[in-house]
Amino acid sequence: MRVLVVEDEKKTASFIRKALQAEGFVVDVSHTGDDALAAASTTNFDGIILDIMLPGRDGLSVLRQLRQQKNSTPVLLLSARGEVNERVDGLNAGADDYLPKPFVIAELVARIRALGRRGSETKSTVLRLADLTLDTIAHEARRKTLRIELTSREYLLLEFLLRSAGRICSRMAILEKVWNYDFDPGSNLVDVYIKRVREKIDGDFESKLLHTVRGIGYVMKETP
Numbered sequence: 643m644r645v646l647v648v649e650d651e652k653k654t655a656s657f658i659r660k661a662l663q664a665e666g667f668v669v670d671v672s673h674t675g676d677d678a679l680a681a682a683s684t685t686n687f688d689g690i691i692l693d694i695m696l697p698g699r700d701g702l703s704v705l706r707q708l709r710q711q712k713n714s715t716p717v718l719l720l721s722a723r724g725e726v727n728e729r730v731d732g733l734n735a736g737a738d739d740y741l742p743k744p745f746v747i748a749e750l751v752a753r754i755r756a757l758g759r760r761g762s763e764t765k766s767t768v769l770r771l772a773d774l775t776l777d778t779i780a781h782e783a784r785r786k787t788l789r790i791e792l793t794s795r796e797y798l799l800l801e802f803l804l805r806s807a808g809r810i811c812s813r814m815a816i817l818e819k820v821w822n823y824d825f826d827p828g829s830n831l832v833d834v835y836i837k838r839v840r841e842k843i844d845g846d847f848e849s850k851l852l853h854t855v856r857g858i859g860y861v862m863k864e865t866p
């Protein structure tokens with residue numbers, strides 16, 4: 643998911659950016675309303691986190707402008723005060739969600755993820771690589787029409803690899819994202835699971851999608 647964070651307070655903006663990046667989001671930051679509008683007109687975001695209190699053009703004005711331009715990117719408004727009126731104004735102006743400051747960062751992350759999901763129901767619930775599909779709602783993998791049974795951990799591994807398709811995933815990154823480890827347990831856990839997933843998705847098929855990059859990690863890609 644690609645998210646635009648619009649916040650003039652640099653510390654807050656950087657705090658949000660880091661938290662989202664740690665969760666695997668791609669994050670752009672704008673410090674003014676005009677920058678945000680420029681960014682939103684050239685980039686297709688999955689969600690926008692928009693602070694109301696901005697110097698110059700404020701968040702509500704940015705939101706109205708976006709909707710006027712028929713930009714329907716899901717918007718989560720942030721407000722320093724959390725007043726009821728502001729919330730109502732925001733929702734009337736076309737916001738999809740609203741979070742008063744101070745907020746717990748985990749809640750912000752959860753809400754923006756939910757928004758992105760809602761906003762792109764048709765485009766990103768199914769991850770695709772060649773004839774492999776992974777339905778991230780039903781947790782169902784298929785190659786062509788053949789259903790592939792995965793355990794929940796195998797599913798998480800395949801989802802992470804597919805979301806990173808074309809990019810090399812190190813063992814450490816896999817341990818962090820799939821097992822929530824922030825240390826290397828020094829076992830061959832990742833290799834064992836990679837082997838299982840590979841047998842399931844590539845085993846019977848001529849074109850292989852899951853590749854080992856020796857000494858570095860793994861990558862999912864189509865080979866010509």
Ligand code: CA
Pocket residue numbers: 649650651693694695696
């Ligand atoms: Ca602000």
